[in-house]
Amino acid sequence: MPLHRIFYSPGTFSEQDKEALAAHITKLYTSVGLPAFYVVVLFLPVEEQNYFVGGKKTNKFVRIIVQHIARQFQNSKQADKFISKYEEILAPFIKERGLDWEVHFEHVERNYWRENGLEVPLPNTIAEKEWVRLNKAVPYDEKDDVVG
Structure with missing residues (x-):
């Protein structure tokens, strides 16, 4: 299961944005053979008064944490290739809107799933x-x- 937790300020994404982004993320995983139901995308709004980057309030930052369980990167080249594709998916929703963002991937042992x-x-x-x-x-x- 890839679990995607997307932290953002309210108003950053429309309902259509969320649906489109979740669909694109899901397609990335199904294109490599995973069942669509493995892919979970959570949009977690954080009010500006609760969102600090560098000690300052912000509404222009998106933080994404991805947990991989079903598959693991076998090497850094494979990870770089996948992360590049992931960043391409994010670009229209984040980069092209002038927002800052951070993404990281975690690997979880499948024995605990x-x-x-x-x-x-x-x-x-x-x-x-x-x-x-x-x-x-x-x-x-x-x-x-x-x-x-």
Whole structure:
């Protein structure tokens, strides 16, 4: 599951912006084979009186924290490529509007992750492909937790 927490000042994003940004982020992950339901995007507004950068109030800063569980970057080259694509998605919503932003990615061990109480199938397995097809977590047999 990639979990995206986007902290922003109210008024930064319209409802259409949020829907479009969440759709673009989701497409980035589904394009590499993850089920769409793995992708969670939370827009977390922070009132200006509660948002400080460098010790000063701001309404021109967006902070994004992304947790990766389903997949991990294998090396810095892979991370750089992915982060560049991610930044391209953000640009029309943040950079091109003159806002400042910060993004960081965290890796969480998949052993500590469950979907609807189910152990999550391994990447590119028959079971994971079924989760992609159905776009939801469903029980599966151990024999389906092999690359297929």
